[in-house]
Amino acid sequence: MFTTKLSSNMKAKLIMFYLLFTFLLVVVSFTALPVSPNITLSQIWRERYFAPETIRLGRSLADGLRYSIIENQTDINIYAYETGALQQQVFSTRGRLADENGNPRRIDSHVFSPDEKKVLVGVGREAIYRRSYIAEYYVYDIAGNQLWPLSAGTRQTLPVFSPGGNQVAFVRDNNLFIANLADTTEIQVTTDGKRNHIINGTTDWVYEEEFAITLGHYWSPDGKYLAFFRFDETHVREFTMFFYEGSPYPREHRFKYPKAGEQNAFVTIHIYNVETGKTVQADTGPEKDQYIPRIQWSNVPGMLSITRLNRLQNHKELLLADASSGRTTLLYSETNRYFVEINDDLVFLEDGKHFILSSEKNGYRHLYLYDMRGRLVNAITSGAWDVQRFFGVDEKRRLVYFASHEESPLTNHVYRVRLNGRGKTRLSSGQGFHTPTFSAGFEFYINQFSTADTPPVFSIHKADGSLIKIIEDNETLVQKVRDYGFVNREFFNFTTSEGVKLNAWMMKPADFDPQKKYPVLMYVYGGPDSQTVIDRWDTSNGPWFQMLTQMGFVVVSVDNRGTGARGEEFRKMTYLQLGKYETIDQIEAAKHLATLPFIDSGRIGIYGWSYGGFISTLCLALGADFFAAAVAVAPVTHWKFYDTIYTERFMRLPDENPEGYEFNAPLTHAAKIRGAYLLVHGSADDNVHYQNTMEMVSQLVAANVPFELAIYPNHNHSIARGNARMHLFEHITRFLQNSLLEK
Numbered sequence: 001m002f003t004t005k006l007s008s009n010m011k012a013k014l015i016m017f018y019l020l021f022t023f024l025l026v027v028v029s030f031t032a033l034p035v036s037p038n039i040t041l042s043q044i045w046r047e048r049y050f051a052p053e054t055i056r057l058g059r060s061l062a063d064g065l066r067y068s069i070i071e072n073q074t075d076i077n078i079y080a081y082e083t084g085a086l087q088q089q090v091f092s093t094r095g096r097l098a099d100e101n102g103n104p105r106r107i108d109s110h111v112f113s114p115d116e117k118k119v120l121v122g123v124g125r126e127a128i129y130r131r132s133y134i135a136e137y138y139v140y141d142i143a144g145n146q147l148w149p150l151s152a153g154t155r156q157t158l159p160v161f162s163p164g165g166n167q168v169a170f171v172r173d174n175n176l177f178i179a180n181l182a183d184t185t186e187i188q189v190t191t192d193g194k195r196n197h198i199i200n201g202t203t204d205w206v207y208e209e210e211f212a213i214t215l216g217h218y219w220s221p222d223g224k225y226l227a228f229f230r231f232d233e234t235h236v237r238e239f240t241m242f243f244y245e246g247s248p249y250p251r252e253h254r255f256k257y258p259k260a261g262e263q264n265a266f267v268t269i270h271i272y273n274v275e276t277g278k279t280v281q282a283d284t285g286p287e288k289d290q291y292i293p294r295i296q297w298s299n300v301p302g303m304l305s306i307t308r309l310n311r312l313q314n315h316k317e318l319l320l321a322d323a324s325s326g327r328t329t330l331l332y333s334e335t336n337r338y339f340v341e342i343n344d345d346l347v348f349l350e351d352g353k354h355f356i357l358s359s360e361k362n363g364y365r366h367l368y369l370y371d372m373r374g375r376l377v378n379a380i381t382s383g384a385w386d387v388q389r390f391f392g393v394d395e396k397r398r399l400v401y402f403a404s405h406e407e408s409p410l411t412n413h414v415y416r417v418r419l420n421g422r423g424k425t426r427l428s429s430g431q432g433f434h435t436p437t438f439s440a441g442f443e444f445y446i447n448q449f450s451t452a453d454t455p456p457v458f459s460i461h462k463a464d465g466s467l468i469k470i471i472e473d474n475e476t477l478v479q480k481v482r483d484y485g486f487v488n489r490e491f492f493n494f495t496t497s498e499g500v501k502l503n504a505w506m507m508k509p510a511d512f513d514p515q516k517k518y519p520v521l522m523y524v525y526g527g528p529d530s531q532t533v534i535d536r537w538d539t540s541n542g543p544w545f546q547m548l549t550q551m552g553f554v555v556v557s558v559d560n561r562g563t564g565a566r567g568e569e570f571r572k573m574t575y576l577q578l579g580k581y582e583t584i585d586q587i588e589a590a591k592h593l594a595t596l597p598f599i600d601s602g603r604i605g606i607y608g609w610s611y612g613g614f615i616s617t618l619c620l621a622l623g624a625d626f627f628a629a630a631v632a633v634a635p636v637t638h639w640k641f642y643d644t645i646y647t648e649r650f651m652r653l654p655d656e657n658p659e660g661y662e663f664n665a666p667l668t669h670a671a672k673i674r675g676a677y678l679l680v681h682g683s684a685d686d687n688v689h690y691q692n693t694m695e696m697v698s699q700l701v702a703a704n705v706p707f708e709l710a711i712y713p714n715h716n717h718s719i720a721r722g723n724a725r726m727h728l729f730e731h732i733t734r735f736l737q738n739s740l741l742e743k
Helices: 008-032 041-046 205-210 475-483 542-551 568-572 580-594 611-622 644-651 658-663 666-672 691-702 724-741
Strands: 057-060 066-071 075-080 086-092 107-112 118-127 133-141 146-149 157-161 167-172 175-180 185-188 198-200 217-219 225-232 238-243 251-256 266-273 279-281 290-297 303-310 315-322 328-335 354-359 366-371 376-379 387-394 399-404 413-418 433-438 444-451 454-462 467-472 490-495 501-507 518-524 554-559 599-609 629-633 676-682 708-712
Touching (some): 057 433, 066 107, 075 107, 107 157, 167 217, 217 290, 266 290, 413 433, 501 580, 518 580, 542 554, 554 580, 580 599, 599 611, 599 724, 611 666, 611 676, 676 691, 676 724, 691 708, 708 724
Parallel strands (some): 629 676, 676 708
Antiparallel strands (some): 057 066, 066 075, 075 086, 118 133, 167 175, 225 266, 266 279, 303 315, 315 328, 387 399, 399 413, 433 444, 501 554
């Protein structure tokens, strides 16, 4: 064998060369690795770069084979469910309705007449509160290609076609009108409407916000009657907001807002006879201090159902009112030791002999079939899980469609079951969250599906769940998610010191090193029946949380006691003590995180908005040993400042539960706050009033507690218009960086 002996000097040179070569290889390999670009706040809030594409669904047409949709903001188009193909463009504002610059106007809403020969087109929408708005409405005759204003020179709200399609009921200036489309004349049904006094045909602020209802007039199925709400809010106390618009004196806005323990509007139900022009008042009993959250025509001719609820909201009754006389009889009654839920699950069957409703009477939210004498026929669903949503009933096939949390509180699936409660079948596939919209007759549905890590996919399905076509897959956003290195949400649970198992998720930096110590931002909402820990795409906060992980944060969210999808006892156990158990559980979460080897226990912060701001503030006060910082946007700081319906549903009246109100109020514990505290509010928040923050500031100053304050003039609860959302999250991000990341 041929060998060569190397000198010690040569060996040293070779070793040095090898080490240098190896180092260069490592450097080259690292620089060759793809580096994800940094997410910016401008992308999130200005450009909406990470916002998913959505489908602006209209409604199923009567045949159940086609659906309408608004496209390009200017066109009303009809598509076929069977193929997903465009069939017809019904209407376009191009060349018909232009703004002051000559551009086609944006279509805000559209409603077809029952015979689908006409369509109501809404443009120029102007928001009032969260759900209410006024707009300019036009009637378009499809066959005649004619367009005319519903009521010339005015804006209206809540237009509804009569069953025959020849009339439209609508509200203007707190009065109810009927437009006759044949001769364009109007009938004024009520005349006493007056702002801040009398409301006809729609609802007041607190019904809109807490019962989620603005429509307050309903045609009978035969078109003979028009039932409507009347609110007498004369004696309801006013709340005043100021708008700062550059003039020497701010503009004052006063509106009726009943706060906990104060007087509500006196609500009555009236039935207008279209033929005679006479109106009768329905008998809802002698009690004035009650709620009437729903009215609905039954399928018994001339019989209107009225839902009556006592002020404490623990006793619900369903009345049947005779349209000709207003006399009522009791159909159904339910009591609950906490409170009774109000929803839109009540359905009267076409046979005129049965109705379906949902109830928590067995400890979980389920569907039940009753006859028109109020007798239970059978439970449609049952089990130790909650029905999440009721979509309706296919009476021809005697099938009921719903979604539930049967498999997990974190996900849902779509099911159908026979009216007798047998033969339950799961229709959806894919573990995540499904939001279907069914066609008339339940032949098809359009589903929106997503997971925490997968953007929404919209697809058309047959009623048995089989896929017809994907109509939007958000593949562009999927690619952006890859390009920017989005991390997955890791779902987990832990058990508190009280033995309560809580669900949570965690997001770690992409370059996570288990040997390092990371700061944490906990995101909380935590309000009754809410959920943040759910396997669904987070359009709102998701990209920002991803940005925080790029900055070096671990982001966590925990669903405390009182949140949804785990049965009535878990959901309602915060009754009379809003804030107490939620705060305990969030503190327990911080304690749990502090035990993890990669968490810096001295750098745990918490952020929340609205109810979440209420909880984040309490956490910094009552959990000062575990939280280093808190951000509270638009928080309730004492429940005496909030509205009657929401507050009293969970807390009863202040005089009945003074300790619950006082002990769990952030105002009570302001002096205990340590660490960094950022308090944010919009000055024109009609929901959680700016007053909450001003009262909190007073307590903080009195206790000499340092804090940061950000006020957004003229902004409501969402703080969203113009550059406000961008500015807000720049402020929050900077605050978190200073108080946690660089601490």
